[in-house]
Amino acid sequence: MRASKIAFAALAATLAVPAVAQDAYVVGITSALTGPPASTYAPAMEALQIYIDRVNAAGGVNGKQIKLVILDDSAEPSKATANVKRLLTQDNAVLLVNASLSSTYAPIVGEAKRAEVPLLFASGVCPREVYPPADPLQFCTTAYAATYDSRGALTFVKETSKQPVQLGLAAMAIPLSRAEMDFAEQQAPSFGMRVVDKEVIPPPTPDYTPFATKLKEAGANWVFSWAPWVTQVRTLEALRRLDWAGDYITWAHLESEGELVRLKDGKLFVIGANSLFQDNLPIHREIADAAKKANAKYPAQQMTEGWIAGMVIEAALKGAGWPTTPAKVQASMQNLKVDLKGLRGGQIEWTKDNHFRTKQYYRVYRWDSAKSVIVVAKDWYSYDVK
Amino acid sequence: MQLGVNIIVLAAIYALIACGYVLIYRVSRVLNLAHGELMMLGSYLLLATASTFTGHPLVAIAVALVLSLCVGALVYLFLMRKMAGEMVLAAVLTTIALGILLRGVMVIVWSAQQQYPGQALGVVNPAIALPGGARISTMAALLVLATAVIYGALFAFLRFSRWGVRMRAAGQNPLLAAQRGINLHAIYALAWGLSTLTGSIAGMLISLDSGLTGTMVLIGLKAFPAALVGGLDSLVGALFGALIVAAAEISLIHYVDPLLSDVVPFLVLIVMLIIRPWGLFGTREELDRV
């Protein structure tokens, strides 16, 4: 007992951090920088950091610097909550960013609500609350969107396929991916497709062939997968090894551009909301230059998501003025239009009750074996978000 | 037919990983829970040598294999040697701690991205058609072959070679073995080295087949029930255990629910532990004496 008292005093002493006078916009971030899902979030956070560094080097926003406080939560809910508490009470963040697994959302949202600080989801899946009617404090820039993605993908399959579609579905055994594949299974009949098989694959699988065998034997001529990239690509590779000649459509995660080049598979389609670097727009060259200059750890192709988050944060803070409060930032975010310069099919537009975007755009890419380049299989098409 | 091939490939993966657990346990009664991490380290070493010796895949593989053998021996010499005489739990926990340390270091050095050693080495991985309509990828075929060769070599080594006999002696009774002039530390270091080597071979072949991510650690853990079902101190047991677990897992994926495949190896394990705690081919622990 006495020992714990001494230790407690020591604890109190080590944790007493003097309050710092605010002379910058403080943006607090909790992200899964380590742990199994880190490869989805870490590149985005690096991109965000590079973007904000550039803004700061160019004089900041409203003459003030932006200070990013990035904390790691290893995708653990309790760590994420503790991080957010720290960001709110110690760093006095005016804007919170979550780039982590969906299991961290619920506790973080609670903290953000209590403190009335706006919360931006960037590169993690958008929660239901950002769609109309939106929760006043939650916003999302992430490209992928549950249910819209399945509709976009199935629409493309229907248009592209010349024969009746025998659809196979592949999910990872995490709730999010399973729910989306269940949704696709429900929707398929209304697109005139028959679902022949749905595989739910546990993440630590040494060999994907058993699952691929089932998909192939069920007679699927199209397979749709909406899951983390590992599951998507390994299922495809296992299918090809079994000599399966069908078409495969899957979500264009950060890695997809590099992977399309690696796989060189003419019947692999990736559907996504972000344009690929293949398009070589001015903005793409800008990102590539910045990444090179900053000696980035991750390839520039994986930085779109973080870059978009950076553009949105810059615009939101600009609208909030100086000196600022979380309420001002929130007000600015509720009425925001950000031109993404071609990184997506259209701008990000937030209104009072839509914190997602008014139109969700999709584009489908594939590998053209004849020309040996990535080509657009279907140009921007969109769904109204209501 | 494809079902049979799938079972054999998965069994080979499990068996190759499991023999690493068995080698160390058999000799020093320590359970190495950092095996998954060491396996992953082996694959990363291959990635590193592949980019150093570009154009010479065989040299790269050979260097990576030697390095992983050394890593294993060094882990014993600098870490596990210090744990001699401590509680079993403490030794096991040390390996867990080592695993955490390695995982952190690997992220620092190679980042958390998915990597493809196959690309770096410039090896291709076409599928081979087997009679009966089944297909197998080249790397998976190599893995099955490697498992067969390694098990054959290990049996021969333990039965006929001088060091192999010493290793068995040290496992049976370390005190008597030491008194006969066997250098126990050298034996233990050798066991750790061999275990890491076989684990690394498994890791390298898996990553050549389907890429390298952080989930490899979990694959290492999944092979663990195979080792236990067969008996932790028996190589034959590891082989049969791997086959049983793989067959159970694949047939469940195929006929029942793929989701179960995550739990089933452990359920098989519980049943085994209750019926025959020392495994199919393991030796029964000695009775307590007062």
Place this chain on the structure above:
Amino acid sequence: MSRRMPWASGYFRTGYAQDFKLIETRLERVSAGLFAVALSVFPFVASPFQLDLACQVFLAAIGSLSLMLLTGYAGQISLGHAGLLAAGAFTAGILFKEFGAPFWVTLPAAAAVGALLGIVFGLPSLRLRGLYLAVSTLALHFVVVYLGGEYETKRGYSTGIVIDPPSIGGYAVINPRIWYFVLLAAAAATLFICLNLIRSRTGRAWRAIRSHETVAEALGIGIASYKLLAFVVSSAITAVAGALFAYYRGFVSVEAFSLFLTIQYVAMVIIGGMGSLLGALLGAMFVTLFPYWIEAALAALPGAARYASVLFAVNYAAFGLVMILFLVFEPLGLVGIWHRIQTFFLLWPFKHRQVTGTNR
């Protein structure tokens, strides 16, 4: 009351009643009082962040105390701790979601589920020992987590089950200060339960089993029932800790109960010091706060933000490294260090304790 001996200074017990006293000397009474005052003042001077850390420490302390009972006293190795926490949390979550049950129903229910699982986790211990036992509990961990995940998916709570804060007499417990005292009380209650158990017949039986099972049996101790009892008690406490965790965080999700959590609890017991309740408390504090210390230390380095992703991997690696250092160089754990410091002051200015028996 103690009879002073001419050749030695110190405190000696002279009657059985003294053996059972929790607080023996005036110094102990004073320091315990001071400690209690410090604990009750802390929430009024601490920042919300520090308050949250303290609450995390209390939750961890409940879990590590129960694991200490099982592993440190009864000698039964368990790697299913995260599974048991998950079971408690899910019991609370499911009862709340399905029946809207209040906390005074869910907490006892969690304890009951924990006790039941304790029997299941404990059954293999009747046949298995050491590593094999550890592995069988590990297997049960996977089963519990699988079932929890199935519930989440089947009921459509894919981002976790959100639980309302518990309410006492219509007043919801949200205020972090109130949570602090609730969790402090829970941790203190657990500590007293453990203290009472280990100084009773049960505790002595457990220690006998840990020291030597065969001898214990020869002494007439019912091995099977005492082993099962250890599992039941420890699991029930752990499940309650899991339920409290669920209420404190306001939600439940399987991702929170990874194998790494089990490792952290085992690390608390080892780093704190095997076979000591004080060790369990110190270990819980150390393991919970360690990542924040490392973070603070790393943040002090120049250019920290730029290399954020690497620095956090450093944090992970550092945890492994510290665990290794403790295991290799301080097998007795924090409590061993504490005792050494105590002895140093007790014997000062001498370095070594007098060899007992020379004066007789």
